[in-house]
Amino acid sequence: MSDYSHELENVIRETLDHEEIHYDFEKDKGYFRFGISLPGKIKRVDVIIDVKMDKFVTYAICPLYADYENDEQMARAAEFFCRVNYGLLNGNFELDFNDGEIRYKSFVNCDGVVPSATVIMDTIQCAAAMYSRYGKGLLQILFNDWAPEDAVNFCENKFSPIPELSIDDDEDENDEEDTDDDDLDTENDDEEDVLSEEEVSAHLFDLLHRLQQQE
Numbered sequence: 001m002s003d004y005s006h007e008l009e010n011v012i013r014e015t016l017d018h019e020e021i022h023y024d025f026e027k028d029k030g031y032f033r034f035g036i037s038l039p040g041k042i043k044r045v046d047v048i049i050d051v052k053m054d055k056f057v058t059y060a061i062c063p064l065y066a067d068y069e070n071d072e073q074m075a076r077a078a079e080f081f082c083r084v085n086y087g088l089l090n091g092n093f094e095l096d097f098n099d100g101e102i103r104y105k106s107f108v109n110c111d112g113v114v115p116s117a118t119v120i121m122d123t124i125q126c127a128a129a130m131y132s133r134y135g136k137g138l139l140q141i142l143f144n145d146w147a148p149e150d151a152v153n154f155c156e157n158k159f160s161p162i163p164e165l166s167i168d169d170d171e172d173e174n175d176e177e178d179t180d181d182d183d184l185d186t187e188n189d190d191e192e193d194v195l196s197e198e199e200v201s202a203h204l205f206d207l208l209h210r211l212q213q214q215e
Contacts, residue, residue, distance in 0.1 A: 004030030004051040015117040042135035054111040059103050060127035066100035079148035090126045
């Protein structure tokens with residue numbers, strides 16, 4: 001005997017079919033599984049709708065994992081999600097300290113009621129919206145060692161950490177005049193003076209952050 005509601009299964013199946021979402025259903029375990037594409041830095045997440053007797057839980061699993069062996073990164077990620085989760089009305093991010101898995105979870109109580117298609121789709125769309133909004137901050141936590149508060153503020157458009165740079169025409173002319181001198185040390189410049197894109201971004205962010213603290 002299955003330990004999930006076939007009535008809930010059928011309602012969710014009809015909703016996904018109506019929305020033309022292609023899915024797999026694990027009959028023995030009672031859950032739907034499919035992927036959704038997202039705008040923003042994180043392009044895709046895997047979605048699981050776990051059907052129970054009187055409820056269902058929707059998980060949107062991030063394709064990126066935190067490094068569970070890196071205590072500092074795990075601490076930053078945990079604080080980032082705590083700051084993001086505070087005040088959320090529907091669902092929350094979760095971080096597994098055992099393997100670094102990141103997911104967004106929504107719970108729907110169906111005791112005595114049958115959920116509408118709107119309620120079912122809200123759990124999926126809410127997860128997509130959260131990844132679209134906070135995904136770029138999560139990437140800064142995982143790859144650029146940002147402070148959690150700065151990453152959240154970046155996602156919520158409270159400041160932009162990487163200002164655009166422009167080069168004046170006068171500077172271009174001066175560069176052309178000094179071409180002969182620059183050619184003398186081309187090899188050394190390539191090896192020692194060229195910064196990677198990540199280094200440039202980090203320097204610009206640190207500078208802007210210090211300026212903001214002085215205001």
